[in-house]
Amino acid sequence: TPYLTWRSDHREDATQGLQSAHAGNSDRSLSGTVGGLASATDPFNLNVAGYAIGTSTQGDKVTYKGIEMYEHSVVLDPSNTQIQGKLLGTGTFVDSLPGALPVYLEANIDLKVEPVSTAIMYGKAEVIFHLDTRGPGSINPDWSEGSTETMPVFEIHTFSEIDDDAAGNFTAAVTDNMGAWGWTNFGGDAGGALAILHTVIAAMYVISIGLLGYGLSDQAAREQIKGLLGREPDDISDESE
Structure with missing residues (x-):
């Protein structure tokens, strides 16, 4: 499927076209999303663990482990990333039934991309699942600072980077010859x-x-x-x- 599995055409049809409205965004296409390679100087789309599609924001040019790279960040706002349809996966209208399972996704991802090889050589991700504490049937919680209508219930932290030996080999084979x-x-x-x-x-x-x-x-x-x-x-x- 060219879409996120839980938001494919047949799943959208099964929820009578309400899936996107309930999720809070229309970003479901996998077309153009990156894997291990990405443009260093342009924004790109990233598949966030099959839950959502995020778009990167380019940051500064930095030197990391002796290699010039461009920083990118991907941020998912939980207020428009409701993932009930992914978690329930019934393939029926229940997936988009307001408040059936009020769980929202937040993500903060930092990446570094090397411009010559276009390889993503650094990645650090924080993914947080938020639950609406008002319980089933609740929608549109208050996300302002100090609000108690939601709480984080589960977090995933991942980190990956080019190792020192690989960085040294890359510098010797590429950077030093430029x-x-x-x-x-x-x-x-x-x-x-x-x-x-x-x-x-x-x-x-x-x-x-x-x-x-x-x-x-x-x-x-x-x-x-x-x-x-x-x-x-x-x-x-x-x-x-």
């Missing part, structure tokens, strides 16, 4: 074709410098660049010797 002077690393730990490419680049630099020196020693060449530099050919010859 930039204007990346070729001076001669492929580093990446070796292979990259080492050959960097050797070719180095050879081209040497040849270019040699040709430049040869060109400056030639009278005709000095005449051609005279106008560009606004100097006499003999002055150029003196400096090149």
Whole structure:
């Protein structure tokens, strides 16, 4: 199914089209949601454990374990993430019966994405299930600070990151070989074709410098660049010797 399982078309039909209104949002499509890869510089959609779809907000560019990454955060507001239909899963109108199981989902997720590989190299998530303390049949609880109409009843905390060895290997294979002077690393730990490419680049630099020196020693060449530099050919010859 191209949708969250509990909000697929047949489940929507079974609840007479009331599922989205009861959940508090219309975000149910899995199309475009990310897995282990994501755009580092654009917002992206994330499937939050099959309960809801969250959209990331891009943060700052940071360096983590020696690797440049972009921070992203995904936040789910419990006031518009009612998950009764997921928990009951009856496939009938009961899934959208107001207040049948008044449980709401909150999520706070921090991610870091490496822009070259687009890999998510850091993830920390806090997922909280809130229960309406007024009991079955209750809807639209007060979420303001100090309210006692809801309470957290269950929390999930997860954390994952690129390990130190993998970070070191990535830096040696990718980061150290980037930039204007990346070729001076001669492929580093990446070796292979990259080492050959960097050797070719180095050879081209040497040849270019040699040709430049040869060109400056030639009278005709000095005449051609005279106008560009606004100097006499003999002055150029003196400096090149």
